[in-house]
Amino acid sequence: MAVYKFKGVTASGKSVSGVRNADNLKALQGLLRKEGIFLSEAIGEDEKPAPGEINLSKLSARVSTRELAVITRQLATLLKAGVTLVESLAAVAEQTENPTLKLVVSQVRQRVNEGSSFADALAQHPRVFPELYCNMVRAGESSGALEVVLQRLADFTENQARLRSKIIGTLTYPAIMIVVGLVIVWILMVVVIPKITKIFADRKAELPLPTKILLGAANFIREWWWLLVLLLVLGLLGLWRYIRTEKGRLRWDRFRLNMPLAGPIIRMLAVSRFAKTLGTLLSSGVPLLNAMSIVRTIVNNQVLAAVLDQAREAIREGESIAAPLKRSGEFPPLVIHMIAVGERSGQLEQMLEHVADSYAEQAESRVSALTTLLEPLMILFMGGAVAFMVLSILLPIMQLNEFAR
Numbered sequence: 001m002a003v004y005k006f007k008g009v010t011a012s013g014k015s016v017s018g019v020r021n022a023d024n025l026k027a028l029q030g031l032l033r034k035e036g037i038f039l040s041e042a043i044g045e046d047e048k049p050a051p052g053e054i055n056l057s058k059l060s061a062r063v064s065t066r067e068l069a070v071i072t073r074q075l076a077t078l079l080k081a082g083v084t085l086v087e088s089l090a091a092v093a094e095q096t097e098n099p100t101l102k103l104v105v106s107q108v109r110q111r112v113n114e115g116s117s118f119a120d121a122l123a124q125h126p127r128v129f130p131e132l133y134c135n136m137v138r139a140g141e142s143s144g145a146l147e148v149v150l151q152r153l154a155d156f157t158e159n160q161a162r163l164r165s166k167i168i169g170t171l172t173y174p175a176i177m178i179v180v181g182l183v184i185v186w187i188l189m190v191v192v193i194p195k196i197t198k199i200f201a202d203r204k205a206e207l208p209l210p211t212k213i214l215l216g217a218a219n220f221i222r223e224w225w226w227l228l229v230l231l232l233v234l235g236l237l238g239l240w241r242y243i244r245t246e247k248g249r250l251r252w253d254r255f256r257l258n259m260p261l262a263g264p265i266i267r268m269l270a271v272s273r274f275a276k277t278l279g280t281l282l283s284s285g286v287p288l289l290n291a292m293s294i295v296r297t298i299v300n301n302q303v304l305a306a307v308l309d310q311a312r313e314a315i316r317e318g319e320s321i322a323a324p325l326k327r328s329g330e331f332p333p334l335v336i337h338m339i340a341v342g343e344r345s346g347q348l349e350q351m352l353e354h355v356a357d358s359y360a361e362q363a364e365s366r367v368s369a370l371t372t373l374l375e376p377l378m379i380l381f382m383g384g385a386v387a388f389m390v391l392s393i394l395l396p397i398m399q400l401n402e403f404a405r
Contacts, residue, residue, distance in 0.1 A: 005018075038106060062100075065161040066157075071096060085146075108122060122134045139286045140284060170367050177378050190222045246302075250303065274298075275355040276360075322336050
């Protein structure tokens with residue numbers, strides 16, 4: 001049994017510390033949880049904590065976008081009902097089941113109770129509350145409409161999570177079919193076909209060309225499969241390292257935007273994310289230049305991020321938003337036109353919302369159409385592969401029957 005020095009937070013936000021004996025870190029967590037304490041740091045006899053770092057270690061659970069949206073909507077509801085921010089945070093921390101989120105909310109409550117602003121307290125946990133979230137909360141605090149901003153944040157977060165789930169759900173079936181198909185072809189080539197075709201080799205008969213091709217491919221895969229796996233791993237590792245460089249990421253992102261079929265969908269999703277985020281930030285009172293700085297980080301594409309950087313500098317010099325976006329050639333003409341109309345009419349936020357909704361729907365429609373196209377293509381591929389194997393096996397059998405006559 002090891003001795004642990006620990007630090008934790010109670011559900012009310014009070015910091016506690018002490019020493020406990022436990023078999024392991026998980027046992028320590030369970031022991032403290034029974035006492036109503038949520039572990040934030042644990043140091044064994046031979047362990048040293050990283051300076052200034054909260055050590056969640058194996059206790060750390062991922063906070064999903066949906067969970068973040070739920071607590072945001074709960075906070076908005078409580079604040080709208082007249083409950084103070086500190087009490088609202090305590091209530092949210094008490095009811096949430098995710099231990100990491102419970103701990104983070106408790107620590108945010110403690111900092112707010114000590115006099116910190118809500119946005120500054122959230123900014124201490126960037127892995128849970130992104131920059132977009134913190135800036136919108138800061139704008140809500142400044143304008144005195146925090147509950148309204150939190151409601152918008154909840155809507156925004158839920159919409160993003162819903163769109164992502166739809167796209168992932170739509171692509172899951174084709175991905176599974178491709179993997180299953182490749183596994184079946186691999187088994188046939190490595191296990192089944194060599195046993196069937198061994199009878200032809202024993203007779204030393206001249207084999208048809210399709211059978212020779214099939215046997216050659218099967219033998220190569222059976223003997224050199226490790227080389228194929230090694231080349232695949234090295235190729236993926238090399239691509240991953242190249243993408244991590246600034247030049248490599250820029251080229252990769254440009255390639256993604258120009259890909260046939262998938263490229264337009266990627267661009268639509270990025271445009272939808274840009275418009276939705278910018279519109280939400282502006283509606284919440286975030287200044288335009290600050291909003292542009294935040295938006296560039298969420299488009300997830302260096303090509304478009306560079307365009308937004310150039311647009312931000314142009315806006316600083318007095319230009320409109322639409323002009324630099326149009327010069328870049330990376331944003332669709334319809335988006336630029338709607339932004340320009342919104343700027344002239346003073347309804348930029350509403351126009352951005354329309355753009356975001358329109359392109360999100362188009363992206364979903366394109367993904368559905370692409371999936372519909374992939375299914376018959378996969379069937380044709382599998383059918384063609386199986387037909388080739390059957391033909392390669394039947395041809396020598398028919399040839400042997402002719403010789404037997």
